[in-house]
Amino acid sequence: MIPEHVLAALDQQLAPVDAARLAAYPGEPPTRQPVHTCYVPADAVVPGLVASWGATALAALDEHGLPDLGLDADLVADVLPRVRRKLAVEPVEDLRVDAEDGYRGSPEVEDDDVRAAAAVLAAEPALPPFLGIRAKSLEEPTRRRGVRSLDLFLTGLAGAGRERAVVTLPKVTAVEQVTAFLPVLYALQQTSGLALDLELQVETPQAVLGADGTATLARMLHAGAGRVTGLHYGTYDYSASLGIAAAHQASDHPAADAAKQAMQVAVAGTGARAVDGSTNVLPVGSTAEVHAGWRLHAGLVRRALERGFYQGWDLHPAQLVTRYVATYAFFRAALPAAAARLTAYVSRVEGGVLDEPATARALATVVLRGLDCGALDVAEVESATGLDRTALDALAGRRR
Structure with a gap:
């Protein structure tokens, strides 16, 4: 096992780097983007x-x-x-x-x-x-x-x-x-x-x-x-x-x-x-x-x-x-495939595509964009994905 003091030193050395990265790259904003x-x-x-x-x-x-x-x-x-x-x-x-x-x-x-x-x-x-x-x-x-x-x-x-x-x-x-x-x-x-x-x-x-x-x-x-x-x-x-x-x-x-x-x-x-x-x-x-x-x-x-x-x-x-x-x-056109892949990702059901968290973020984001502009309706998205807006925001990494 690696000694605790070595791990603590690693955390201490990289803490400023972590903080700087989070400040410069906070991720996807929660705000709607106009088309x-x-x-x-x-x-x-x-x-x-x-x-x-x-x-x-x-x-x-x-x-x-x-x-x-x-x-x-x-x-x-x-x-x-x-x-x-x-x-x-x-x-x-x-x-x-x-x-x-x-x-x-x-x-x-x-x-x-x-x-x-x-x-x-x-x-x-x-x-x-x-x-x-x-x-x-x-x-x-x-x-x-x-x-x-x-x-x-x-x-x-x-x-x-x-x-x-x-x-x-x-x-x-x-x-x-x-x-x-x-x-x-x-x-x-x-x-x-x-x-x-x-x-x-x-x-x-x-x-x-x-x-x-x-x-x-x-x-x-x-x-x-x-x-x-x-x-x-x-x-x-x-x-x-x-x-x-x-x-x-x-x-x-x-x-x-x-x-x-x-x-x-x-x-x-x-x-x-x-x-x-x-x-x-x-x-x-x-x-x-x-x-x-x-x-x-x-x-x-x-x-x-x-x-x-x-x-x-x-x-x-x-x-x-x-x-x-x-x-x-x-x-x-994007909704059917995105919905199927999100459902499989959330339920951990293996299918023809093995998605990672980054891809799940992209899939959720495209659905949210469709909702924001009126291309998609809340009811049809929830029916297709089994996910509500809050769950999609979380998957997309949108900070509130």
């Missing part, structure tokens, strides 16, 4: 915005019908009623008011536009579960303008019944920008009374690989002192910064995959999420053009889900159709 982030320019925020996005999506579906999206036809028929309900009740899960690239107002009117957007949203009777603002970057020419817009918007939301909001920092290029922004984030939280989460947009090569050859993403994330909840891929700025021709800039380009895989590794175990980018090919125009846009978007959404990216950007109301069709089809 998308919808970006709306500050000057386009109008009363009834969210409901109008849902109505526009439904109108596009009614007018053009759904083309063959490369998905199982029976599965699509199964999810369509659910998608229609979602578009009528909760079409937008995460809304980001944009005062950066999508905003075309001049500096002279930005104050008014940002204040007006906040006032409109503060008066809305029902808002998405997640809400925030993207301001201009922390580069010197736009730094103070960006912080001012954050201040005006978040203060304008104060007293509107919101408890939490998201701040999205675009074009982050240096770890020091994240560190320097934390006191500003705290000040914004104090003045607005909102709990603020921070997202970083990966839109530059420097965000992925620093001048010293180190992987910058992980350093940026951990410099956020637990405040960073997501890394968002910026499809077009990142592609352009690498010199990729405009015709080939897309979220499924090999260069995009390389950046997003680095994002995935950086966020793993931290509680932050890696988020896919957008496509600017919109489903608008003739039926043929709408169908082409839907096929492209559905394929990108499906591809992202298969690679473990459960959230992406949507830029137009009609994209909500294929966002939910592809997402719901993915989770409903």
Whole structure:
């Protein structure tokens, strides 16, 4: 037997390492992750915005019908009623008011536009579960303008019944920008009374690989002192910064995959999420053009889900159709196998697949994601798995 003093010394030596790892990698958060982030320019925020996005999506579906999206036809028929309900009740899960690239107002009117957007949203009777603002970057020419817009918007939301909001920092290029922004984030939280989460947009090569050859993403994330909840891929700025021709800039380009895989590794175990980018090919125009846009978007959404990216950007109301069709089809197709394997794992019944705890966590997590977005119902999940929400949370390692 190994002497006790040797084991005690081992524990003592590794205790600080254990504590540091748990602090840096706390695991899966208990919070729901939205399936998308919808970006709306500050000057386009109008009363009834969210409901109008849902109505526009439904109108596009009614007018053009759904083309063959490369998905199982029976599965699509199964999810369509659910998608229609979602578009009528909760079409937008995460809304980001944009005062950066999508905003075309001049500096002279930005104050008014940002204040007006906040006032409109503060008066809305029902808002998405997640809400925030993207301001201009922390580069010197736009730094103070960006912080001012954050201040005006978040203060304008104060007293509107919101408890939490998201701040999205675009074009982050240096770890020091994240560190320097934390006191500003705290000040914004104090003045607005909102709990603020921070997202970083990966839109530059420097965000992925620093001048010293180190992987910058992980350093940026951990410099956020637990405040960073997501890394968002910026499809077009990142592609352009690498010199990729405009015709080939897309979220499924090999260069995009390389950046997003680095994002995935950086966020793993931290509680932050890696988020896919957008496509600017919109489903608008003739039926043929709408169908082409839907096929492209559905394929990108499906591809992202298969690679473990459960959230992406949507830029137009009609994209909500294929966002939910592809997402719901993915989770409903995953349920039978996940349920069978979870049941076998919990009951310790040997079957054709021998799963380990890590795989059980992944299986439970995919079921929980399906529940969160409305692709799955509580009753059918409990019937299929024999597990309630609490048990699934425990298997997924979601801390409460």
